[in-house]
Amino acid sequence: MKPLFVTATDTDIGKTFVCAGLAYALKKSGIDVGIMKPFACGVKQKIGFSSNDLTILTNAAMVDDAEDIINPFFFPIPASPYTAAKNLGVKIDVEHVMECFRKLDQIHDIVLVEGIGGIMTPILKEYAIIDLIKDLMANTIIVTSSKIGTVNHTVLTCNMCKNMNIPIKGLIINNFDSTGYPIPELERDLSALTDLPVLCSLPHMEKFNLSNYSALIQEKMDILALVS
Ligand SMILES: Nc1ncnc2c1ncn2[C@@H]1O[C@H](COP(=O)(O)OP(=O)(O)OP(=O)(O)O)[C@@H](O)[C@H]1O
Ligand SMILES: [Mg+2]
Structure with missing residues (x-):
């Protein structure tokens, strides 16, 4: 099955939560879901995985694949992979990311890949997240918010994907509350x-619960249409 790449209009929009919700729902539908977060940046966790995103995603998909395969590049700096790698003197090898992906793709029915930041987040000087989506030949979901300003970010993201012929399954509006646009x-x-279709809109959950969040996704959209 084609991988599903979860990207967003920005950082902190809800890629991890949406990816986790989808993984949990697909798993409940009998699909063996692998997860991958090729690049993670930020504060290193003291226990478990370096990136908290991996803890959330592996729990949701119920997988125990090795950390160095599901997250080949972790940088303990809150920055783009390009900037973090420059600051730390690390060389990013995209072919290594592709090899890790192929391993996961062989052992799972579908791999859900969480991006980092948005589609133009740079990995190398001439290589951004959008190029990775293209190389993975993935279907894409764009997570967006309901904050004022989201229309500009969403249109920019969609137009860029269309210019690059990236197949987009649709948009998910996440974490809406009463302060943004009416849904x-x-x-x-x-x-x-x-x-593009808005696949579903997911509310801000005061007390977040993955099972309830995932049930909402399953109720509001046809998750099996994501798997092709
Ligand atoms: N529907 C929701 N209800 C409540 N809180 C939410 C919801 N969606 C996201 N959040 C919160 O918003 C924050 C950002 O979500 P998330 O980590 O999924 O974003 P992200 O796009 O993956 O960010 P990053 O770019 O750091 O990977 C998290 O702290 C999460 O707790
Ligand atoms: Mg995340």
Whole structure:
């Protein structure tokens, strides 16, 4: 099955939560889901995986693949992989990321890949997340927010993906609350402006619970349509 790449309009929008919710729902539907976070940057956790995203994703997908395969590059600096690698004097080898992906792809039905930042987050000078999506030949989901400003970020992201012929399954509006756009209005306008479906909109959950969040995803959209 084609991998599913979860990207977003920015950092901190909900890639990890959406990816975890999808992984949990697909797993419950009998699909063996692998997960990958090729690049992670930020504060290193004291116990377990270096990146907290990996803890959330592996728990959701119920996998025990080795950390160096699911996250070949971790940088303990809150920056893009390009900047972090420059600052730390590390050379990023994209072919190594592809090898890790192929290993996961062989042992799972589908691999869900969480990006980092947005689609133009740089990995190398001439290589950004969007190039990785292309190399992985992945279907893509774009996670966006309901904050004022999201329309600009979403249209920019979708247009860039279209220019690069990236197949996009649709948009997910995540973490909405009463301070942003009204959701029916935002769903209407984002789908009209991008010509893409809004697959579902997920509320801010005061007390986050993966099982409830994932059940909402399953209720609101056809998750099996993501698997092709
Ligand atoms: N639906 C939601 N309800 C409540 N909190 C949420 C929801 N979605 C995301 N969050 C919170 O928002 C923050 C960002 O979410 P998440 O870590 O999934 O974003 P991200 O896009 O993966 O960020 P990064 O770029 O750091 O990987 C997290 O602290 C999470 O707790
Ligand atoms: Mg994340």
